[in-house]
Amino acid sequence: MMPPLHLRYGKRFPIKEAMSMEAIRIVFSEKMKVEISTEVFDAALGENEILCAAICSMISTGTELQCLRGVFDAGTNWSSWVQYPFHPGYSMVAEVLEVGTGVRKFQKGDRVFIESPHTQYFKAVADHAVLLPNEVSPEQGVWINLSKTTQLGVRRAELSLGETVGVIGLGLLGQLVTQYLYLSGVKEIYAIDPAESRVQLVADKPGIHRMAMDAGKAHAQIAEQTKGQMLDVVFDITGHPAVLAQATQLVKPLGRVVLLGDTATPSMQEMGRNVVSNSVSILGIHAGMNFKGWHHPDMADLFLTYLLQSRMDVKPLVTHHFSPLEAPQAYDLLVHNRSSAMGVLFDWTTLGKES
Incomplete structure (x- = not known):
């Protein structure tokens, strides 16, 4: 049995006022500057939304370092996408805390993959989430977005x-x-x-x-x-x-x-x-595409199938774990010696345990 939420995440999601939550986020405040911010957001759920607590997220080392450096030709996808302050990340495994009234495929306690930035708590559209099988660990599931690309x-x-x-x-x-x-x-x-x-x-x-x-x-x-x-x-x-x-x-x-x-x-x-x-x-080919009848949910399911069949293996590719509070050090490592690292994960369950 998994331990209660307050033991896994430190304090249970802090509520400052009705339906508001406070979340720690990683932000590129400007070129080559990584900061940790605390933001309050409206936690009220729409009918097809889920409220999530981050378990682990992975740095997409190529994309995120390019976003951090901020060197782009004008008129490119990069120059229109990256605006500072910029919230990096799109590979997240999280626990479902609450579900909207219209959500049927998820329930509290499910582990899901979400294309979310690096943040402690967040809302997401349920249709964009992928349920992780019990046999797939968060450290494996966090690769789903890159597996589709x-x-x-x-x-x-x-x-x-x-x-x-x-x-x-x-x-x-x-x-x-x-x-x-x-x-x-x-x-x-x-x-x-x-x-x-x-x-x-x-x-x-x-x-x-x-x-x-x-x-x-x-x-x-x-x-x-x-x-x-x-x-x-x-x-x-x-x-x-x-x-x-x-x-x-x-x-x-x-x-x-x-x-x-x-x-x-x-x-x-x-x-x-x-x-x-x-x-x-x-x-x-761009990550946002579908191709000849293969859509993103189908590709995610195929990757999970290969993991369960042991026909693909990402476990040896995880080389570093950091607390989200160590984000500046994690990105500094990658900027100065990217080839020394492969899968770099933020372990959000460490928050509240550092002291």
Whole structure:
């Protein structure tokens, strides 16, 4: 039996006035400045809303660091989305505290995944929540949003059985893409990242070539191992403007390059010298999309199924746990040594226990 709420979360949600609640939030108050704020919000629920208490949330290291740095080309998705003060985060597992009168699929005590910023208490539309099976831990469930993004990327490539594929960038998304690719029946996977620590997190399995180098240096080795045929598909998951041109050099004529990393400075990005002459396709995909009949609830369910079947494994990818009150230190670690970390989680159940 789970302990009572007041033992798991310290003080039960503090009520300052009728239907008001106080919540600790993580905020980027300006470029390169992380703060902890306390905000009061109206806790009255609409008919199809749920009130939640955070259990754990995960930093999306690529996206959130880009939001923190605040360096964007004008007219991009980034420049219109990130306005300071900015509330980061979109990967949260929480406990349901109350449900609106029209909510039928959740009840008090359920654990749900929500695309919520890093905050202690919050309201959400029930239709946007995903119920976690009892066998799935919060540390596993918190990957659901990234699991959908990467599933979209793999679907966008429209792979054929036996193709040879490269993955450039082995951060959070690259690790999940590599696992999906292994399930999809590709012949060989070239997993590429200059950070040895990231490469070592990729499973050492037959058909997976782990390459601790940048994409430009990988060209000669891939050419040798494929006998000059090169790759059918390459995933650029870095968001780095210099990588696209390197990726287009790694695919064969009529090959495909899937952009799953969205650069914030496309003015610095080049396609490469042989895109037209080799008839290379460059395919973009955004996390908010549905693709060919696959919608977000279906993709979340598939990921949970793979977890329950032990066909995917995210447990080894969690490298750090922080209290939300340590958020400035957590982001500072990532800014200065991002390759030393993978899954970085905030444990919201620690609040009230630090003293």
